[in-house]
Amino acid sequence: MNRRIFLKKGMVTAGLLLGPVPLLPSCARNLRSELMVASPMPGGSTLSREAWQILHHASLAPSGHNTQPWVVEIVSETEWIIGSDAKRWLKVVDNTNREVLLSLGTFIENLVQAAAATGFHAQVDVVARDRFDTRIARVNLSRMAPADIPLNRLASRRTVKTNLLARELKLADVTAFSRATKGNLYYFPRGTRHCDLMEKEAIDNFKLQFDNQKAMEEAAIWTRLSDTEARKFRDGLTTDGMEINGISGWVVRHFMDKKDVTGTTFREKGIEKTMKQAGEGAGWLVITSDGTSVKDLIECGRRFQRMALLAREKMIAIHPMTQALEEKHGQKNIRENHKPEMMPQFILRVGYLEKYPDPVSLRRPVDWFLARSGTFL
Numbered sequence: 001m002n003r004r005i006f007l008k009k010g011m012v013t014a015g016l017l018l019g020p021v022p023l024l025p026s027c028a029r030n031l032r033s034e035l036m037v038a039s040p041m042p043g044g045s046t047l048s049r050e051a052w053q054i055l056h057h058a059s060l061a062p063s064g065h066n067t068q069p070w071v072v073e074i075v076s077e078t079e080w081i082i083g084s085d086a087k088r089w090l091k092v093v094d095n096t097n098r099e100v101l102l103s104l105g106t107f108i109e110n111l112v113q114a115a116a117a118t119g120f121h122a123q124v125d126v127v128a129r130d131r132f133d134t135r136i137a138r139v140n141l142s143r144m145a146p147a148d149i150p151l152n153r154l155a156s157r158r159t160v161k162t163n164l165l166a167r168e169l170k171l172a173d174v175t176a177f178s179r180a181t182k183g184n185l186y187y188f189p190r191g192t193r194h195c196d197l198m199e200k201e202a203i204d205n206f207k208l209q210f211d212n213q214k215a216m217e218e219a220a221i222w223t224r225l226s227d228t229e230a231r232k233f234r235d236g237l238t239t240d241g242m243e244i245n246g247i248s249g250w251v252v253r254h255f256m257d258k259k260d261v262t263g264t265t266f267r268e269k270g271i272e273k274t275m276k277q278a279g280e281g282a283g284w285l286v287i288t289s290d291g292t293s294v295k296d297l298i299e300c301g302r303r304f305q306r307m308a309l310l311a312r313e314k315m316i317a318i319h320p321m322t323q324a325l326e327e328k329h330g331q332k333n334i335r336e337n338h339k340p341e342m343m344p345q346f347i348l349r350v351g352y353l354e355k356y357p358d359p360v361s362l363r364r365p366v367d368w369f370l371a372r373s374g375t376f377l
């Protein structure tokens, strides 16, 4: 082992063993606020400022592994086609494109809300019939009075994985979530049998996925451990997005690379972190869909996002833990322990927060996901 590798291994182990510690002054930076400041619209764009604003806010939507699987074709000022970018599909863990369509649903919901806030009604028609189609939905915009929707609601939402309180969700909050998801919601509070099952499945299937070399290689492709990579791609899972903070975050950013993601240290620390997280919070939410067509999944993604935006206002953390729906073992156990006809699409850990943290995950600028006419057909 040469000196550099020895030093790197020592630093990585030491850093990860220290675990999350309070942010050091030198570690306290937020790439999102640094890269995605104020006016994101570059000069020379052919888009109107309003269109730019709508698409920028649409792109703040969550997506599995932060792949941002959207592409937008501007047919005219008032007609846009939302496409699915095949280069951004997760072919190992999401080989049916279920999560791609849920993620496109979250993007569409943000788009509709941002359009309304900007003074446009966005009529969305899902045109895809097959989950592998690349033309997904047609959007037609027409002028209306701006709706009372603060754009900051879209900009300040994030996935939150730590510091979830155990206090049970209030009935009024669960009822509001149920309304946002049109009744397709189950809440399993901590201490119930179903909550224990969700916790066990989250951990067991996370472990299974860590033992699946192909799944880990795919995850490694979407990790952006160093700041250089994060700045270059503006997508994927950054160290901050994975909530590897403080000294650990500094060590990972400077000394780890994609090869380490499939190694034992990452696995052991990942499992330890997942076990701790899965045991925290007010329990679990499950969002189901009406069916499994493209339209059903887009609609389910939209409902999830409506709920997630509401959760932001209520200081409630939402943490999707999807492995149980990706692995056959988890799918079988969840089906057997609930109604067989139940179609779960999101498994979410929830909990009130004392303080809602600033968003940190990155997004590509709008012009990076614009397609020239017909290019994603």
Ligand SMILES: Cc1cc2nc3c(=O)[nH]c(=O)nc-3n(C[C@H](O)[C@H](O)[C@H](O)COP(=O)(O)O)c2cc1C
Pocket (backbone or CB within 6 Å): 060, 061, 062, 063, 064, 065, 066, 099, 100, 102, 103, 106, 157, 158, 159, 160, 236, 237, 241, 319, 320, 321, 322, 323, 359, 360, 361
């Ligand atoms: C369909 C879907 C599945 C997801 N699955 C997971 C997951 O299993 N574990 C996790 O930590 N986050 C998961 N997420 C959250 C994403 O990683 C997150 O949205 C993305 O990194 C962007 O970060 P943000 O939500 O803070 O903007 C999922 C999100 C979506 C939409």
